[in-house]
Amino acid sequence: MVFLPPPHLASASRPAYAEAYANILVAHRRSPLTSASSVIILVAPDVDALCAAKILAELLKQDDVMHRIIPVSGLADLERMKDELATYAELHTLILLNMGAILDLSSENWFGEFSMKLTVHIIDSNRPQNLANMFAGGENGERFIVWDDGEAENMGDERKAWEALTYEPEPDSDEDSELNDEDSVRSNEGDDLDDDEGFSDRGPSGKRRSLGDGDRSQEKRRKLDDQSTRLSREQRETHHKLIAKYYGSGSWYGQSASATMYILATVLERVDCDLLWLAILGLTFQYTTARISRNTYDKYHSIYYDEVFRLNPLPPDVAANTTDAITAMSPDDLSVRAAEDLRFMLFRHWTLYDAMYHSSYVAGKLGIWKERGRKRLTGLLAKMGFSIPQTQQPYAHMDLDLKHQLRAKLNSIAPEYGLVELTYPSFARCFGYRASPLGAADAVEAVSALLDVAGGIRMEVEVEGARHGGEWFGGGRLWEGGRKGEEKREKRIEVGSRQKDGDDDVDADVDGEERKERTWWVKNFWAAYDALSDIVPLRDALSLAMSLHRAIIRQGTSIIDKQDIRTMRSHRVVVLSQGPDLALFAHPGVLARLGLWLVDALRDRLPGTKIGGLQGRGKKSLPFVVACLNERTQTYVVVGIMGALDFGDVRRNEFGLAFIEAKQRCNARSRHSTFDASVLEIEQEDLKLFLETLCEVGEGY
Amino acid sequence: MTDTRQFGDLATQLIAESRRSTLTDTLLKYNDNLVRSIIREQRDLEKMTETSQNVTPAMLIYQTTIVRNKRCLLAYHKHRMDRLRDMYWTTGGALPHILSNQDIRGKLSPHEVDFLRQYSTSVMDYRAGFSNELDITASITHPPKDLHVLVHVIRDCGIIQTELGTIDFQKGQRFMVRRADIEHLIVQGYLEEV
Secondary structure, eight states: OOOOOOOOGGGGGSSOHHHHHHHHHHHHEEEHGGGGGEEEEEEEESSSHHHHHHHHHHHHHHHHHEEEEEOSSHHHHHHHHHHHHHSSSSEEEEESOOOOOOSOSTTTTTTTSSOTOEEEEOOOOSSSSOHHHHOHHHHHHHHHEEEOOSSSGHHHHHHHHHHHHSOOTTTTTTTTTOOOOHHHHHHHHHEEEEETTTTOSSHHHHHHHGGGGTOHHHHHHHHIIIIIIOOHHHHHHHHHHHHHHHHHTTTTTTOOOOHHHHHHHHHOOOOOHHHHHHHHHHHHHHHHTTOOOOOHHHHHHHHHHHHHHHHHHHOOHHTTTGGOOOSSTTTTTEEEEEEESSTTTTGSSSSSHHHHHHHHHHHHHHHHTTHHHHHHHHHHHHHHOOOOOHSEEESSOOOHHHHHHHHHHHHGGGGGGGGOOOEEEEEEEOBBSOOOOOOOHHHHHHHHHHHHHHSOOOOEOTTOOOGGGOOSSSEEEEOOOOOOHHHHHHHOSSTOOOOOOHHHOOOOSSSHHHHHHHHHHHHHHHHHHTEEETTHHHHHHHHHHHHHHHHHHHHHHHHTTTOOOOEEOEEEEEEEESSSHHHHTSSSSHHHHHHHHHHOOOOOOOOOOOEETTTSSOOEEEEEEEEEEEETEEEEEEEEEESSSTTTOOBBBBBHHHHHHHHHHHOOOEEEEOOOOTTEEEEEEGGGHHHHHHHHHHHHH | OOTTTOOOHHHHHHHHHHHHHHHHHHOOOOHHHHHHHHHHHHHHHHHHHOOOHHHHHHHHHHHHHHHHHHHHHHHHHHHHHHHHHHHHTTTTSOHHHHHOOOOOHHHHHHHHHHHHHHHHHHHHHHHHTTTTTTTTSOSSSSSOOSSEEEEEEEEEEEEEEETTTEEEETTTTTEEEEEHHHHHHHHSSSSOOO
């Protein structure tokens, strides 16, 4: 369990990314007889992990390393996978993408029992990370490598505290005593945090004891104990507090996994446009889902900006063009360009009116859910000089001069309505003549829509031009992305070609339903994974993303209209138990999006509440808890979101800890179905009790 | 009705079936009844030719019909054998895969199954002589571009032993593997190339 510093902090004595990667290659090539299943990559289901997996797979493919990619949906899935992995004797490299940072992977629950030649690489953007993963050394520790982004350099205090607590013996116990006493002293701290998080610096510390006072002679031992190794009570307390503060301040996100992979590719000197685009998508995903703040985004954006110009040099006359006029210069033009993006949702693929209507920022400022707000929106558009028919045209068909003026007009007129900061710097990619250039945010929307709802649920998408009675065949068609791909597959021969869905044969019972659910999720995962590099399914997925947003707006406006938001002492609760889109919102990803939309929409209308945190210091924020009923399994999916008061800022999400504590207090039957501790699935009957307990937990802060 | 039928009528039906099979590009069920009736017709004709001593015009007609029936029977069987052989080669010589498929198995006669088995044995013997240099059951329509190929598992095929170790293919995962090792699985439809 060591952490790898990023290459710019590396030195001869501290190996960085390139060395770790070289070690993977060496291990693979050293054992040709068993290399077939020696590298396994476990991928979490979010866009960032998908991009990172794609970059890594590309690098491994170029190096002829045979590998295997397995999607993993949550902690339970990971446990099951771990049991299966224990049976593979040939495995020597395991790579975890966007999962596992918080778990103590060297404990017996996880990978501590695996063979010594297994190396586990953890590339995770979730923070906080388990300190044992980062700092524990020793022969057991060398097997787990955390790819760090430079943050660990600033964690010197936490490191000292953790090492002090782990390696030092108890002050008033015998030098030879076992560490059972240490366990009991630390138990009060361990109770606060659930076992799910695997926080156990009391782990296999028996081994580490050998680093301490094993070899000293009696006298020396006594003398040294008196002087240096005996910690005072106060020191112990401060160390405990420091570590508790690290773990207890909520969850936040560090450098995206795809950025880490991109840095690896840079060090190996193998970057090209595709990898750059994937890294950009990972970063944009983090920004649009409010995982990182605007400042962090700008910092990474400038790095990618330079990279774009390095890899895609533009001829000088084109470079001076307005950014709206990005066009492909040739049929094979696949370059990435820097562009200023507007905060409107899927702006280039929708009508202007729709894009503004569906973006949460505009919705919040103008109050879109009321008729008055919609009038204000049309008023704004009219003031800018766009006639109503023009705004109802899909963007591609709008007048050219209007498109050019759009940005300028917005900058001048929008501040009257309170809409400032409408643009942010981003990137767009050309796809030759096959499709119009696609912005990074739009691509992220499309991919995450595929991840959430590509299959397993009926989604109606709109046919372009079907509005206002344009089409004869009705306004919508069913989304068929997943199925069609399968049916189109050619019948190779009569023999093996009946492409029936194997699932249909297999399930016949409730268990089968769950398996179906899992296979739908896996299919979505691969659909999204393929769409990352193929423009045709990506473009199709845009219409899916649009209908997803429409559903979110529908639900969001009805919530606000009906005043369904209950204000508790420290947070706000919304419970969805009926509605046309209930099945849709039973997915945690979609529900999280609804929560984010609500936070953005209500940002200015609601006063922030102080959330204390474990230390009593509080920053004002907008905590939201959204719950939705899953009728099929009779459970509620609960998502906790910590919104910040300013647009572009983020807060650490403390709902993970709060949920765990509330769950323990009221003994609710629930489980965490994803890697995020702030997403919970709870039995229907226990919801009310759980929500009440959550309030009590909040009061304790 | 059988009495008033023309000679060679049944044979024409058999040929029509072969033609239908070619036009629809499917293997039809082995028409055992028709074959047996034609053979019965042959026997009757043979009996009729034996009775008379001299060469009469009637005998000429019987002789022509007998020869024609024989020719039609042979054509039908050859047509089926060709189809079976093609099927064998397109699956890359995976005989158990063909024979375990109930659709196909139901359409074959026992003799055809024997034919497939013996044909497969002959090919195996032939191929074993130079399997180090050349694998004749590999596909020739798509030349391999890469040493490794990324595959997606469509159907569970369990644990496969390859030269480089064992690989456990599970549904819904992707693997990068040596092309030579799993080519036969792609052809049989368990894996899909990405």
